[in-house]
Amino acid sequence: MSDAPVSRRVYKFAVFALAIGAFAIGVTEFATMGLLPHIARELGITVPQAGHAVSFYAIGVVVGAPLITTIAAHMDRKLLLLCLMGLFALGNLASMLAPDATLFNIARFFSGLPHGAYLGVGAIVASSLVAPHRRGRAMARVMLGLTIANIVGVPIATALGNMFGWRSAYALVAALGVLTVIMVAVAVPKVKLAGVPSARGEMKALGRQQIILTLVAGSVGFGGMFAVYTYVTPTMTDVAGVPQVAIPWVLAVYGLGMTAGSLIAGPLVDKSIERSGIGGMILSAIVLAAFGAFTHIAAIAIIALFLIGIAGSMITTALQMRLLRDSHDAPSLSAAMNHAAFNLANALGAWLGGIVITAGLGYRAPAWVGVGLCLLGLIVLIIAIALRRGDASNRSTVEV
Template identity: 60%
Template structure:
């Protein structure tokens, strides 16, 4: 959730004092020389291509699970570990890379991250066995958060200060477009030509990103960054910890459903397999709508937006569990999950940046890791309830329970902060 996919907070938010939240902000790099407008546009476009590839790599697996399972003669729940291992890769890679590369030249780091993404994607494409495929998915997830965060911040330094939010949003637009175009296209390719073709497409996008960054992104050096001790110190702040816990648990419900979206739509809702790409596109449209409405709502109140987002997630999951057999309702619920999820993740991201103060890099990276922990948690627990014979409605019920826990954590966070402010 990545994630991330929610970083498109409007420039209006910046004007109201809410920093636009890239997937994981890093210390502000300084361009070596003034950048012409055309150069900046091409550089931002190349970074958006990378975001498009990352979004496709993260979510395409959900639509390919039946084909991956058949290809390795495994169960769908065994194949679903490809989702959780990618997410665990993000959980490990996001904070680790943010902490260890704060002073590294940005373009070189972006190239290294893109290369790692390509290697992991090729490994997924050519994997001779399920364990090798799972290891490749873990490797592909490692550069996910760092590339998105560094790319967004580098983009912001290529333009004038009053256009930084727009530049960052355009990089993150690649994530949104990936869920509308890339993920459905990968699912369609997988259904028609085999699941390896879809991962081959992801690897190709990664190669294009590598060449584009090499040719189009100017070199830049990071400014003096806060010390690692200060960065890690933010993780001791109660409000930072509570925010991360709320995201880790509350968003797991959505991933419990989305991991098994393909069999749920075909076996419960009765849709043909050929409709799955369109269902995935609906989720992408929901994310886009959610990112558009999140900015103004979060500008008005971070806390109310977070509570509204997670409450809406719970309601939609309950409706899906009850009425998944009705195709129109099931598809509408997928769209609404995208809307509510974008609102919730945007609110938590801005909240975390506010609570992190002047050392946001590691805690913001942990925010990205938290949502991917939710991805892994939802996929694993969803597999448990399906393996228990409870059917493909059960992940939605499980997800509703997770959102209740996340809502309780979020309420505690809001109440405790208000008390602290009064004191």
């Protein structure tokens, strides 16, 4: 995009500004799970019904990621980022003010629309500010905002919700959105668009077999984690016997697992993208089964949440690298669609988890739904790997 790398000071300031937006997105996406009982009580609905807000946000991401990224393909990147974060702030302000469940769900949908496009475009902008050999690091530092959100932001938002009511958490996120708009306006330099593919070209790239299968594997396989995490607060309080005041610390444990997983996933993916993806799916299924079987033992349930975080980072990193490898000619849209895929998993997991709880199967049941989703995702991923190897073998035969 840009012709040459910017100074180190400008780069650091710009990446920090972009990471604040990623932090805000991470907080609003995951804090809702910790606040479901409070939301349900005030809005006069059940916890599974409150869980629909998680699905509506995720559907917003799924709709917004390809739509906004494609429509705004030729828009100035900095202006696009400002518009996206402005919409994000307004959506969370509307969430805070929503008087009933219907309007709350609508507000969550609009809050999710800019999610994938912001993270995708923000990562590409960050990578354009440095030399080619440092671009992966630049993208990772923007995404670090998501990881830190799970360690620090989500527990703080949950604690605020416990003390001052759930609306205060969305007020915090809206304020973070406004701060991001200011920071991006001041810190992020304008970048030149070069070689931007047409909307038709980007969509054509995403129509490839391997990209579709990777997105499906993520949409299904990662849903296992969300089936459990969406209802983690009532599960830990009602089944594991963890006090409500300790829930922010439980959520921080999951965030630490995601961080550890990110550190582990990097070297593993460098060695083998395919084995890392398969390993993450298998680990996730095993740990979710352990969570379902031993939820009543708080210590084991908390350790399982830590391991679920590790497995989740392994899956997301491996599938993101798979997408980048197979859609190098549509980087912005593929990055946005990766977030869309995982938010489709969010919607699917939250919905299926709510169904089994509503059916009277209890708060352990979502873990077993999660196991099934992980195994389905694993099957799709294995099929994708087998087809890719078959194509490579056929090309080698033709060349010989």
